[in-house]
Amino acid sequence: MNLLPDQQHLGTFCYSRDRAPTRTRLETVLSALIRGPTLTYASGLAAVHAYLVFLKPKRIAIGHGYYGSRQVASLHQQLTGCEILGFDQLDELQEGDVIHLETPINPTGEALSIRRFADEAHKRGAYLVIDSTFGPPGLQDPFALGADIIMHSGTKYFGGHHDLLCGTLSITPAREEAWFKALHEQRTILGSVLGGMEVWLGLRSLRTLELRVQRQSENATGLVRWLDGCLKSESDNVVKQTVAAVRHASLQEGDMDWLREQMPHGFGPVFAIEMRTEEMSRRLTGLLRLFQHATSLGGVESQIEWRRLVDGSAKPTLLRVSIGVEYLEDLKRDLLQGFDALIKD
Numbered sequence: 001m002n003l004l005p006d007q008q009h010l011g012t013f014c015y016s017r018d019r020a021p022t023r024t025r026l027e028t029v030l031s032a033l034i035r036g037p038t039l040t041y042a043s044g045l046a047a048v049h050a051y052l053v054f055l056k057p058k059r060i061a062i063g064h065g066y067y068g069s070r071q072v073a074s075l076h077q078q079l080t081g082c083e084i085l086g087f088d089q090l091d092e093l094q095e096g097d098v099i100h101l102e103t104p105i106n107p108t109g110e111a112l113s114i115r116r117f118a119d120e121a122h123k124r125g126a127y128l129v130i131d132s133t134f135g136p137p138g139l140q141d142p143f144a145l146g147a148d149i150i151m152h153s154g155t156k157y158f159g160g161h162h163d164l165l166c167g168t169l170s171i172t173p174a175r176e177e178a179w180f181k182a183l184h185e186q187r188t189i190l191g192s193v194l195g196g197m198e199v200w201l202g203l204r205s206l207r208t209l210e211l212r213v214q215r216q217s218e219n220a221t222g223l224v225r226w227l228d229g230c231l232k233s234e235s236d237n238v239v240k241q242t243v244a245a246v247r248h249a250s251l252q253e254g255d256m257d258w259l260r261e262q263m264p265h266g267f268g269p270v271f272a273i274e275m276r277t278e279e280m281s282r283r284l285t286g287l288l289r290l291f292q293h294a295t296s297l298g299g300v301e302s303q304i305e306w307r308r309l310v311d312g313s314a315k316p317t318l319l320r321v322s323i324g325v326e327y328l329e330d331l332k333r334d335l336l337q338g339f340d341a342l343i344k345d
Helices: 021-034 044-055 067-080 087-092 114-122 173-190 196-206 209-232 238-242 253-262 278-287 328-344
Strands: 038-041 059-062 083-085 098-102 127-131 149-153 167-171 243-247 270-275 303-306 318-322
Touching (some): 021 038, 021 196, 038 173, 044 067, 044 098, 044 127, 044 149, 044 173, 059 087, 067 098, 083 087, 114 253, 209 238, 209 243, 209 328, 278 318, 278 328
Parallel strands (some): 059 098, 098 127, 127 149
Antiparallel strands (some): 149 167, 243 270, 270 318
């Protein structure tokens, strides 16, 4: 595979807001990983804004998920007067409109069928944009299932070390000629480019992407199945005394037919725990030793977040868990000692 930038396609280097050698290198590597021509942006939300400016939809269908994407859609509505629809209003979509589908979903790590939403969009002449942040390359390939654009908050798994902000847009190869140059020109005008230091950090991180993501996916699925097994156990245990439910794509047993096609190599590294009380959910984050209480995710360190702290619409008992590359048994022991402390205190 050729990872050298295509100079005929990208032109010459003159001014870094337009293009720069290291950024072009990062985008070339990402294009190979995501399997479609890719542009980088200053953040994931800058990438969301960029595709809305480019596509100019009159209607945006967006579901529950990352509140920041909904905020960008709401701002776009204020500027353009477009309609914002729910996923129960897809019949109202028309040609040129957009479905913004996040899968796996923030904060639960549960999944929705990309192929089904692609069919719903395309039969109406609309476009499907997939926020695949929680399903990085190696876990799912949205283009193979009908996506028109793939968006990532590269801050998360592309960065992987909690030290850069980044967003990406990738275009289905079938639309490269019609869309790529225009998106590139609009990025230059808007100025939402990725800085040189962030580009260098991104290239560094991609060298370990497969190793990190596979380990994180295996750890997360292992923890989810362990917790779910404790909840289903007939005997009393500390997990049943403190945890009400666990949510993750690996537990969607009725959806496995399409899930095995969509995520054949593993599920996302993020899942949600619902505690029995709000007090337990708030206290647990401060009792853990390996898990850091922090808002970001995707790095090599495991993190846990009381989601209500940053998203007022989240259930007060819900904790978002982002799994790192630590030893699985150490993570289990840390959760167990935290659950024990809740009961004893």
